[in-house]
Amino acid sequence: GAGVSQTPSNKVTEKGKYVELRCDPISGHTALYWYRQSLGQGPEFLIYFQGTGAADDSGLPNDRFFAVRPEGSVSTLKIQRTERGDSAVYLCASSGERGEAFFGQGTRLTVV
């Protein structure tokens, strides 16, 4: 597609529920990143995919967070047993050239 697409744009969920956030990267981009941005902060790295595999998942805060990219294109970030502290904007980016990432608009997750 023309850009990185993230769905939904907004998600409100109850504490303890499970959520999935979707990212459609730019066609042909092999690298895909997930970041989390809290209010007034810079993006915080979560996980990086090169193709189908997670090349670096060192930013995932705990085992409630998991991400997949089964066919090397669309990725899903999964959060189990959501907590209020998970509330943030979740950003996805893809890259076709080392380091030059193109970001989606983000999914604003609110856990109530």
Add this chain to the structure above:
Amino acid sequence: GNSVTQMEGPVTLSEEAFLTINCTYTATGYPSLFWYVQYPGEGLQLLLKATKADDKGSNKGFEATYRKETTSFHLEKGSVQVSDSAVYFCALFETNSGYALNFGKGTSLLVTP
């Protein structure tokens, strides 16, 4: 580990004023450096980049020079416009430390008419 430090905002300037947003970094090797911009209600966009020492990145009147001796990548613009009001993020990329872009906390810029 790698990190990026930006000057704290918010920065408020009058239209046509000169802008400098400071950015310094720590890295173990030879990173690429970036400035991203986030306009109100929009996603992050790449503004400019530099991949090696002494490179100058430029775009939309903004410039930044990769200074290895001072580990800096300060963003400058000679004459800001109201439309430049946004949050600016300095970022570093180096594969030695994984594959992540490391971002600063961001500097909010408000340009008044």
